Structures are given as structure tokens and as C-alpha cells.
Amino acid sequence: MKVVSVKRQYLRTLILLAIFITYLFGGSALFHVIESRDEEEKINETKALVQTLQQQFNLSDEDFAYLAEKIRENLYMGKMDRKWNFTQALFFSTTVVTTI
Numbered sequence: 062m063k064v065v066s067v068k069r070q071y072l073r074t075l076i077l078l079a080i081f082i083t084y085l086f087g088g089s090a091l092f093h094v095i096e097s098r099d100e101e102e103k104i105n106e107t108k109a110l111v112q113t114l115q116q117q118f119n120l121s122d123e124d125f126a127y128l129a130e131k132i133r134e135n136l137y138m139g140k141m142d143r144k145w146n147f148t149q150a151l152f153f154s155t156t157v158v159t160t161i
Contacts, residue, residue: 085158089151096145 115125 085151085154088154088157089147092154093145093147093150096150100145 111125114120115122120128
């Protein structure tokens with residue numbers, strides 16, 4: 062059995078860690094790109110629907126915001142915030158890797 066020097070073992074560990082981190086960030090970036098496109102489309106569709114409803118029922122921005130808030134209070138509908146940003150995609154990728 063060969064005795065590996067501490068320096069060489071330390072270097073090997075650093076290289077593997079760098080590969081692992083690169084893999085995580087690459088997966089996160091890919092996942093973010095894939096999911097953000099669909100999410101962007103949904104956000105745009107929702108904004109268009111809001112605009113249509115405002116025009117159809119002659120609602121000001123304030124009136125519509127009040128109506129939407131009342132609906133959220135009584136029925137969970139979520140928000141129009143982005144669900145998938147890079148940090149959340151990185152967390153998801155880390156969860157996937159550690160689960161496997």
C-alpha cells in the first residue's frame with residue numbers, strides 16, 4: 062500500500078471540492094435558466110390578465126390592489142414574486158446532490 066504525502070492528499074481534496082462546487086453552480090445555473098423562462102411567461106400572462114380585468118371593470122391600480130389583497134386574505138393565491146432565483150436554484154441543486 063502506497064503512502065500518499067499530506068500535500069498530495071490535500072491537493073486532491075481541494076481539486077475534488079472545486080469540481081463539486083463547479084458542478085453545483087453549473088446545475089444551479091442550468092436549472093435557473095430552465096425554470097425562469099416558464100416563470101417569466103406565467104408572470105407576463107398574469108400581468109396581462111390583471112390589465113385586462115382592470116380595463117374591463119374600470120378598476121384603478123389601488124382598487125385592484127385592494128381587491129387582490131382581500132382575495133389573498135381569504136383564499137391563498139400566492140404572489141407574483143419570482144420563485145426561482147439563482148440562490149434558490151443553488152439550494153435546490155444542493156438538496157438534490159445530498160439526497161442522491
